[in-house]
Each structure stands twice: as structure tokens, then as C-alpha cells.
Amino acid sequence: MSKTSRENREFDVIIWGASGFTGRIATNYMHAQYGEGNISWAIAGRNQAKLDSVRNQRDIEVLIAESDDEESLRELVQKTKVLLTTVGPYTKYGSKLVAACAEYGTDYCDLTGESLWMREMISAYDESARNSGARIVHTCGFDSIPSDIGVYFLQKEMIARHGVPARHIKFRLRTAKGGMSGGTADSGLAMVEKVEKDKSLRSQLTDPYLLNDNFRGADGPDRISPFYDEDFESWVAPFVMGPINTRVVRRSAELLGDMYGSNFRYDEGILTRGGPTGFLGATGIGLATGLAMATLAAPPTRKIIKRFIPKPGEGPSEQEQEQGFFEIELKAKHPDDEALDLRAIVKGDRDPGYGSTAKMIVESAMALAHDDVKKSGGFWTPASVIGDKLLQRLPLHAGVTFELIG
Numbered sequence: 001m002s003k004t005s006r007e008n009r010e011f012d013v014i015i016w017g018a019s020g021f022t023g024r025i026a027t028n029y030m031h032a033q034y035g036e037g038n039i040s041w042a043i044a045g046r047n048q049a050k051l052d053s054v055r056n057q058r059d060i061e062v063l064i065a066e067s068d069d070e071e072s073l074r075e076l077v078q079k080t081k082v083l084l085t086t087v088g089p090y091t092k093y094g095s096k097l098v099a100a101c102a103e104y105g106t107d108y109c110d111l112t113g114e115s116l117w118m119r120e121m122i123s124a125y126d127e128s129a130r131n132s133g134a135r136i137v138h139t140c141g142f143d144s145i146p147s148d149i150g151v152y153f154l155q156k157e158m159i160a161r162h163g164v165p166a167r168h169i170k171f172r173l174r175t176a177k178g179g180m181s182g183g184t185a186d187s188g189l190a191m192v193e194k195v196e197k198d199k200s201l202r203s204q205l206t207d208p209y210l211l212n213d214n215f216r217g218a219d220g221p222d223r224i225s226p227f228y229d230e231d232f233e234s235w236v237a238p239f240v241m242g243p244i245n246t247r248v249v250r251r252s253a254e255l256l257g258d259m260y261g262s263n264f265r266y267d268e269g270i271l272t273r274g275g276p277t278g279f280l281g282a283t284g285i286g287l288a289t290g291l292a293m294a295t296l297a298a299p300p301t302r303k304i305i306k307r308f309i310p311k312p313g314e315g316p317s318e319q320e321q322e323q324g325f326f327e328i329e330l331k332a333k334h335p336d337d338e339a340l341d342l343r344a345i346v347k348g349d350r351d352p353g354y355g356s357t358a359k360m361i362v363e364s365a366m367a368l369a370h371d372d373v374k375k376s377g378g379f380w381t382p383a384s385v386i387g388d389k390l391l392q393r394l395p396l397h398a399g400v401t402f403e404l405i406g
């Protein structure tokens with residue numbers, strides 16, 4: 001099949017997976033924000049009837065493509081400049097799409113948090129993406145945009161004010177309200193089952209530099225027990241998304257060359273508070289996280305849990321999304337003088353996993369399609385390819401803000 005050049009593509013953006021829980025929210029946001037403008041976009045999936053109900057009489061084109069049907073994927077990716085996908089678990093349904101985008105020079109963004117799968121994709125298709133010019137960008141949702149763009153924001157500020165990058169940035173989740181969808185639960189289970197089938201993957205999961213090609217910095221394994229952090233005068237609990245976000249930020253450190261420096265360190269956690277209540281809170285979160293992991297890892301208890309978690313297509317109600325939010329504090333440590341340390345707050349005005357995530361991935365796709373992104377093909381992170389664009393777009397359109405507080 002001959003390749004259609006990027007300039008001759010029919011659409012700027014196609015949303016594949018529009019009938020799913022997050023895909024519907026992304027479609028509605030795209031329509032509300034860009035539906036009437038000079039953007040050409042379409043929705044896609046495997047089920048015409050479901051997609052028609054998402055279209056809901058609006059003037060949106062519908063396309064059909066199935067994850068196992070390579071021909072349908074090749075046709076799909078050649079119709080658009082950017083393919084936004086919410087079809088997950090990505091481990092199960094995502095690989096052939098990445099291969100097609102990399103081959104045909106189609107920019108790509110997704111919501112995966114499946115770090116083992118990302119490693120697999122980078123190793124398998126980076127060369128192909130470099131050759132075709134496709135910019136492939138994983139983790140364009142709550143994992144890992146607030147982390148990755150928050151760090152990028154602080155490093156830019158540190159360099160602008162003090163002429164050096166921070167040597168260590170700490171991410172501390174202050175508060176968040178939201179729920180979980182069936183697709184997210186399914187993706188977590190898919191990763192657990194993948195490791196169960198191939199135990200050699202365990203060491204990859206704990207590798208702090210899993211997503212790096214050559215860069216190895218000073219970070220060690222993820223902390224799994226609570227600790228007291230003088231910088232925040234608070235106890236800190238492990239954050240369940242940390243093992244994903246930290247890998248993405250460390251890949252950014254490599255892809256951004258010298259910007260973060262060669263000894264850059266990064267870690268994540270949840271703030272409780274100081275004193276005994278803070279210690280008890282952090283211990284409780286640590287124990288609950290460990291217990292949840294152990295329960296998922298053991299097949300008999302996993303079977304029971306599956307009965308109680310949401311099913312694919314289900315997730316928090318519209319009211320829960322609207323009443324949801326998140327607030328993260330980041331501290332950037334100056335390499336020599338703590339009086340020059342900087343702090344920032346990252347906030348979102350919807351629940352992190354769906355309301356905010358849907359807006360973040362649409363803005364990522366729009367940045368790739370419409371903004372002047374001067375990066376060549378390959379596997380990028382949000383910060384390393386569209387960092388500056390997202391720092392403009394997210395506060396302007398998506399209710400996600402980055403603010404220096406000291």
C-alpha cells in the first residue's frame with residue numbers, strides 16, 4: 001500500500017475508542033472546545049451502533065477499525081495527522097496501532113500507564129517512528145502529564161531565575177477526589193497478569209530507569225514505606241502512580257538532553273501531615289496500597305476482586321467528575337543553595353482520572369496536530385515534545401494550572 005503524506009490527510013485528529021468511558025468524555029470535550037472551529041476530526045472504534053450513540057446526531061464522522069484487523073488500522077492511521085487512542089488495556093489492544101502509526105508517520109497519543117508495554121513499544125518501533133517522522137507520545141492523562149509537565153515547568157523556572165537546573169524535584173500529592181473506571185481496572189489487571197506469565201518482567205517493573213535508553217541517574221528503587229520529609233514538614237506515603245510517573249519523568253530527563261542535568265533526581269509521594277496523625281495516615285495508605293497489590297497478585301483473591309470492580313465502559317458519574325479535583329505540590333531543590341529552592345502547585349478542576357484526563361489528552365493531540373512542534377519522529381514524553389505547548393494550552397482550555405508559589 002502506498003503511503004499518504006501528512007499534508008494530504010483527511011483529518012487532523014481521530015479519537016479511537018470513542019465508545020469507551022474515557023473516549024466519550026474526550027469526544028464531548030473535543031466537540032465543545034473545537035467542534036465548530038476549523039479543525040477536522042472524527043471518532044472511531046469497533047462498534048458502529050455504539051459510535052452512533054456517541055455521535056448523538058452531531059456532525060461527527062464515524063470510522064470503524066478493530067485492534068486485530070491490521071488492514072483497518074493501516075487505513076485509519078493514514079486518514080489523520082494525529083491518532084488519539086483510548087482503547088485499552090493497551091497491552092492487549094494497542095501494539096498493532098502503534099506499529100501502524102510508526103510505519104505511516106502518524107503522530108500518536110494515548111493514556112497508557114502500562115510501563116512494561118511502553119518499554120516493549122519503544123524497543124520495537126522507535127526506529128520505524130524515527131524513519132517515518134511519527135511522534136509517539138504515551139501517558140497523556142493524569143499519568144503522567146501533571147508530573148511530567150510540572151517538572152518541566154519548574155526546571156524552566158529554575159534555569160530562568162538561577163541559571164541551573166534543580167538537582168532534585170519532589171512531587172507530593174496534597175489532595176484529590178475522583179473514582180476509577182472499568183478500563184483502568186482492566187489495564188491494571190492486564191499488567192499483573194503479564195508479570196504472572198513472565199516472572200522475568202518483575203525486575204523490569206522495579207527498574208527506576210525502565211523507560212530510559214542510555215541515561216542512568218542517581219535514583220534508586222521506589223520507596224514503599226512511609227517517611228518524614230523535612231521539606232514539607234509532613235509524613236509521606238507511597239503514591240500508587242509513582243512507579244509510572246517517575247519512569248516517564250526520567251525519560252524526559254534523557255530526551256531533553258542537558259536541560260535537567262546529569263544528576264537529576266525525582267520521586268513522588270502523598271502528603272499526610274506532621275506528627276503522629278501524619279505518621280498513622282501515611283502508614284495506613286502504605287499498608288492499604290501493599291494489601292491491594294498483594295490481593296491483585298494472588299490469583300484466588302484476584303478472582304474475587306474482579307467481581308467488585310467496575311466493568312469496561314463504567315466509571316465515575318458526571319457529577320463525580322465535576323465535583324472532582326486534584327492538587328499537587330512540587331519542590332525543586334537548587335543544587336547548592338536551599339534559599340533558592342522553588343515550589344509550584346499543579347491543580348486540576350475535574351476528577352483526575354477522567355474529567356481532567358480527557359481534556360489533557362485532547363489538548364495533547366491538538367498540540368501535535370496544530371502547534372508548531374519542531375521535533376522529529378520517535379518515542380517522546382509529553383514534556384520533551386509538547387512541553388511548552390501544554391504549558392499554554394492546559395491552563396487556557398483544560399482547567400489544569402501550574403503556578404509558582406515560592
Ligand SMILES: NC(=O)c1ccc[n+]([C@@H]2O[C@H](COP(=O)([O-])OP(=O)(O)OC[C@H]3O[C@@H](n4cnc5c(N)ncnc54)[C@H](OP(=O)(O)O)[C@@H]3O)[C@@H](O)[C@H]2O)c1
Nearest residue numbers: 019020021022067087088141142143181183184187312313
Ligand atoms: N492515564 C490515565 O490517567 C488514564 C485515565 C483514564 C483511562 N486510562 C486508560 O485508558 C484506557 C481506557 O479506559 P476506559 O475506562 O475508557 O476503558 P473502556 O470504557 O473499557 O473503553 C475501552 C474502549 O476500547 C474499545 N475496544 C476494546 N477492545 C477493542 C478492540 N479489540 N478493537 C477496537 N476497540 C476496542 C472499546 O470498544 P467497545 O465500546 O466497542 O467495547 C472502548 O471504546 C485504559 O487502558 C485505562 O487504563 C488512563
